[in-house]
Amino acid sequence: MIEIERKFLLKSLPAEMGRGTLIMQGYLAHDEHMEVRIRQYGNNHFLTVKEGSGLIRRETEVEISPQQFLALWASTEGRRLEKIRSLVNYGSYQVEVDRYQGDLEPLLVAEVEFSSVDESESFEKPDYFGQEVTDVEGYKNLFLAIHGIPDDPALDYQIGALPYLFRGGRLHLVIVMNSAQSRWIIPKGQPEPGMSRHDVAVMEAMEEAGVIGSCRPGLHVTCQRKGEKTLHIYPLRVTTVLKKWPEMDWRKRAVLPLHKALKMISDPELSECIQRLASRLHG
Numbered sequence: 001m002i003e004i005e006r007k008f009l010l011k012s013l014p015a016e017m018g019r020g021t022l023i024m025q026g027y028l029a030h031d032e033h034m035e036v037r038i039r040q041y042g043n044n045h046f047l048t049v050k051e052g053s054g055l056i057r058r059e060t061e062v063e064i065s066p067q068q069f070l071a072l073w074a075s076t077e078g079r080r081l082e083k084i085r086s087l088v089n090y091g092s093y094q095v096e097v098d099r100y101q102g103d104l105e106p107l108l109v110a111e112v113e114f115s116s117v118d119e120s121e122s123f124e125k126p127d128y129f130g131q132e133v134t135d136v137e138g139y140k141n142l143f144l145a146i147h148g149i150p151d152d153p154a155l156d157y158q159i160g161a162l163p164y165l166f167r168g169g170r171l172h173l174v175i176v177m178n179s180a181q182s183r184w185i186i187p188k189g190q191p192e193p194g195m196s197r198h199d200v201a202v203m204e205a206m207e208e209a210g211v212i213g214s215c216r217p218g219l220h221v222t223c224q225r226k227g228e229k230t231l232h233i234y235p236l237r238v239t240t241v242l243k244k245w246p247e248m249d250w251r252k253r254a255v256l257p258l259h260k261a262l263k264m265i266s267d268p269e270l271s272e273c274i275q276r277l278a279s280r281l282h283g
Helices: 066-076 119-123 142-147 195-208 258-264 269-279
Strands: 001-011 020-032 034-041 044-051 056-063 080-090 093-098 110-114 129-132 155-167 168-178 213-214 221-223 228-242 253-257
Touching: 001 119, 020 066, 020 142, 034 066, 034 142, 044 066, 080 142, 110 119, 155 195, 155 213, 155 269, 168 195, 168 258, 168 269, 195 213, 195 228, 221 269, 228 269, 253 258, 258 269
Parallel strands: 155 228
Antiparallel strands: 001 056, 001 110, 001 129, 020 034, 020 080, 034 044, 044 056, 080 093, 093 110, 155 168, 168 253, 213 228, 221 228
16 A cells, blocks of 8 residues: 655644544564554554655555564564544544654644645645654654654753663662762763764763663653753663773762662652653663
8 A cells, every 4th residue: 555644743732633542553673665563553453564755655554463462562672652643634634643652742743644646735734733744754653663752953952871780680770969069860961963862871871970881772761850951861771880980080979779869869850750761671
């Protein structure tokens, strides 16, 4: 089946929208030309292969059983998303309104399918539609499932690392003091040109906390703090704890069990985000 579809960000939700249906979606495999996903849409389950990108794509979809879905779901870890889909009538069109959940909140996206390219080009969007993102890589579901909400150049943000390790089977976190030695935080810093977010998180963890490790692919939380920049936090599995590190002279470091580390973090928004992310880590 050939799919001709345009995608838009939403400025607001349409007044006539219903409660919608939960979609759980995960990706089994992908490359630059193709993706293979599984989806639970309400009580139905599907395996889908999509080929191509942008406005026109080829889609092959087969229904699978709930047991088959569950058997495959474990293989999608780090490449998942959840959203609530509502169907809204707009003239002769049916608009699919998606409200993303979890770390992708409060992202709102609408998709409209067409029978031809000419029809898609003559489409006049409703007032609640915003920027079109049909060809924007960062708003593809695969990208969202792996990397989260894409960066907006107009927004200022930071990248944080949540270094963790297991001792005696218990989750421990590595936290540090801020440069003023007034409160406990996690390693964080500014985005760096030419560096991925994962690479920045690894660098900040080494420089500020003196730990070496690697980030868990596809796993992070976005933390909104009062009066502070948006903070994207990436979990980093620690492999080495250094005795000496670049910022050891003006930062204290602590390796603590989860519950003790959370008590040391005075920022309630940061503490809640750390707890949410830590609940997704496994030994």
